[in-house]
Amino acid sequence: MKEDYKQTNILLESGTNELEIVEFQITPPSETNPDKKEGDFYGINVAKVREIITMPVITELPRAHPCVQGVFNLRGRVIPLIDLGHWIQQKIRPEDEDTKKRVIVTEFNGIYNGFSVHSVSRIHRISWKQVTSPSDIIEDGGSDCIVGVIKFDNKIVMLLDFERIIADINPSLTLKKVNPSKNESEKRHGKKILLAEDSNFIRKSVEESLTSAGYEVESFSNGEEAYRRICAYEKNAKENGYNITDLFQCLITDIEMPQMDGLHLTRRLRESDFYKALPVIIYSSIANDENKRKAAGVGATGFIGKPELSKLVQLLDALITR
Numbered sequence: 001m002k003e004d005y006k007q008t009n010i011l012l013e014s015g016t017n018e019l020e021i022v023e024f025q026i027t028p029p030s031e032t033n034p035d036k037k038e039g040d041f042y043g044i045n046v047a048k049v050r051e052i053i054t055m056p057v058i059t060e061l062p063r064a065h066p067c068v069q070g071v072f073n074l075r076g077r078v079i080p081l082i083d084l085g086h087w088i089q090q091k092i093r094p095e096d097e098d099t100k101k102r103v104i105v106t107e108f109n110g111i112y113n114g115f116s117v118h119s120v121s122r123i124h125r126i127s128w129k130q131v132t133s134p135s136d137i138i139e140d141g142g143s144d145c146i147v148g149v150i151k152f153d154n155k156i157v158m159l160l161d162f163e164r165i166i167a168d169i170n171p172s173l174t175l176k177k178v179n180p181s182k183n184e185s186e187k188r189h190g191k192k193i194l195l196a197e198d199s200n201f202i203r204k205s206v207e208e209s210l211t212s213a214g215y216e217v218e219s220f221s222n223g224e225e226a227y228r229r230i231c232a233y234e235k236n237a238k239e240n241g242y243n244i245t246d247l248f249q250c251l252i253t254d255i256e257m258p259q260m261d262g263l264h265l266t267r268r269l270r271e272s273d274f275y276k277a278l279p280v281i282i283y284s285s286i287a288n289d290e291n292k293r294k295a296a297g298v299g300a301t302g303f304i305g306k307p308e309l310s311k312l313v314q315l316l317d318a319l320i321t322r
Contacts, residue, residue, distance in 0.1 A: 223260030
């Protein structure tokens with residue numbers, strides 16, 4: 001049985017600050033084990049999900065990463081299968097080892113992956129306002145693999161950082177650092193970039209690369225934080241007779257973020273003529289035609305798919321160092 005969430009997903013309008021998540025459990029609940037309570041619920045953005053299938057026939061790989069169970073064939077495409085419980089180090093009882101019944105097949109950063117889970121529950125349509133940043137409620141040691149926490153009446157659902165998971169398992173697929181020449185760095189001196197990105201791993205990587213390229217970077221973990229800071233810049237600019245681009249030269253924003261997503265952030269800025277000249281770049285792992293259309297619809301200047309850091313720097317250079 002195949003459940004194709006990508007095809008049946010109701011399209012969300014651009015900039016409405018809404019998302020749909022697939023809720024799933026990695027291990028089954030247990031009434032006999034007091035340490036295992038019904039509360040281990042996780043989620044992934046529907047936009048990252050290609051389809052959900054029953055457990056396929058797996059071919060093991062020699063000397064594979066411990067979290068990689070093997071590969072499987074899905075309509076002619078060979079896809080790696082990742083043991084999600086193994087990666088998050090969730091305690092799995094021996095009797096639960098054979099209870100993984102579903103595989104979530106994802107597509108982001110231009111790559112397909114399968115993640116084995118126990119069950120898939122339902123789809124929730126919510127506002128990003130309902131998603132709390134993990135740093136607000138979880139110690140630093142746990143927040144690096146979670147990008148959002150959703151509190152429902154009877155449960156808590158944690159949104160996992162799937163980009164971080166893939167980067168851990170296969171570093172060759174992650175962000176490549178930019179190595180600029182001295183002349184290029186000098187051209188970027190004094191140019192300030194605001195960066196909104198919810199993944200700690202991605203945010204730090206982008207910030208380090210842009211800083212090494214010569215840009216000054218101020219970063220935020222969600223769109224709401226970025227918006228508040230931009231409003232403070234606006235107040236300063238108007239009080240002193242500046243344009244907003246006198247204080248910073250570009251905004252780079254992810255789409256998926258707690259509190260306020262990147263499309264909604266861009267839309268709110270474009271509602272004011274004060275930000276008409278401000279370049280806004282959407283930097284997203286979901287670089288499909290639909291998201292590119294949505295980005296253009298809310299007034300984004302450009303769209304770069306992750307992990308293309310070199311292309312991001314090239315676009316920045318074209319927009320603000322000419």
